[in-house]
Amino acid sequence: MSALPMPAPSATMPTAPLTVAKLRHDADQFDYLGMRGLLDPAYHAMAARYRQLADQLVAEGVSKRQQWSAAELQAIGSIYNRTLHRRPAAAVVEPLGQWHASAVEQAYFARQPHIVIIDDFLARPALASLRNYCLESMIWNSLRYSHGRLGALYHQGLRCALLDQLATALYAALPAIIRPRYRLTQLWAYKYPADMPGDDVNADFAAVNVNFWITPDQANLDPASGGMHIYDVAAPADWQFEEYNRRPEQIRRYLSASGARAYYIPYRQNRAIIFDSDLFHGTARCHFRDDYESRRINVTLLYGQRHQDDTQPAQSRLQPQFERGWRSAALRRQRRG
Incomplete structure (x- = not known):
């Protein structure tokens, strides 16, 4: 593959804001891709310019600025927040790991509310391919999230044959959980x-x-952090998207009034959590190594719509025993051998 050349300067004003998180992430990605011979050497100077702009924003006391100067537009306007490079990620022989789908479905429905954890979720070739895709692809272009988190969305560049294959394979593997009438409604990834x-x-x-x-x-520098909290209370059926997704104070008041309890699921590479999307949940505190390859990445597939799920009571309580991700006894014996 030839090195990606620098685009010609653009006179079009970017719609995305300048953010410290995006500038620093992309500078690191330019260096990472440059070391692999995937970018023109001119990107090395561009990485330095990105870091300079990030430091300038910090000096201004802001993490985000919508207004661009003419000099900034001239310097990075043709590159900033654009999907200029995307690594191919082809379908593999089998994307899913060697877990037993029927046992996963039984475990999911055995508890209220519905949740199951699968370790070794992806087959190793699929995991390696997807990780390289996320490291090399310039797809982290959704900038509206808090704390410097970056998003990649299916309709904005997070597309490859491997993810399409995975989405379809899950339909086939887990038809009782991911019912045929549940369309894939969204696919995203976050980088922290x-x-x-x-x-x-x-x-x-x-x-x-x-x-x-x-x-x-x-x-992950702190094994006690980096995972996910899932609450034992679901969003009320009559709440609209803005209420259950973007009003944290209202959600916290509701959880407190409901006596909600949170269960912590520890971080582990290639661990999947499948759960009722109505359940309130959130990423735990993170403390990872501060280098480009060590950024925490999660991938999420959403199936169906809230109103289609008639299996989950609106109010229910998590049962314990989720410390270890599900895997079959036969698979444990096989790997010990």
Whole structure:
């Protein structure tokens, strides 16, 4: 593959704001891709310019600025927040790991509310391919999130044959959980800064949430953090999207009034959590290594709509025993052998 050349300067004003998190992430990504011979050497100077602009924003006392100067437009306007490079990620022989789908479905429905954890979720070739895709692709272009978190959305660049294959494979593997009538409503990934205090609690608009982590365990400097909190209370059926997704104070008041309890699911690479999307949940505090390859990445697939799920009571309580991700006894014996 030839090195990506620098685009010609653009006179079009970017619509995305300048943010410290985006500038620093992309500078690191330019260096990472440059070391692999995937970018023109001119990107090395561009990385320095990005870092200079990030420092300038910090000096201004802001993490985000919508207004661009003429000099900034001339310097980075043709590059900033654009999907200029995307690594191919082809379909593999089998995207899913060697877990037993029928046992996963039984475990999911055996508890209220519905939740199951699967370790070794992806087959190793699929995990390696997806991780390289997320490291090399310039797709982290959704900038509206708190604490410097960056998003990549399916309709904005997070598309590859491997993810399409995975979405379809889950339909085939888990038809009782991901019912045929549940369309894939969204697919996204988030990339986190090295340190984050924890994310606001929210619910999602889907029927089923499939969330999994792909960054190696050794990147997590605090094994007691980096995972996910899932509450034993679902969003009220009459709440609208803005209420259950973007009003943290209202959600916290509701959780307190409901006597909600949170269960913590520890971080582990290639661990998937499948749960009812109505359940309030949030990312725990993160403390990962501060280098480009160690950023925490999670991938989420959402299936169906809230109103389609008739299996989950509106109010229910999590049962314990979720410390270890589900895996079959036969698989444990096989790997010990």
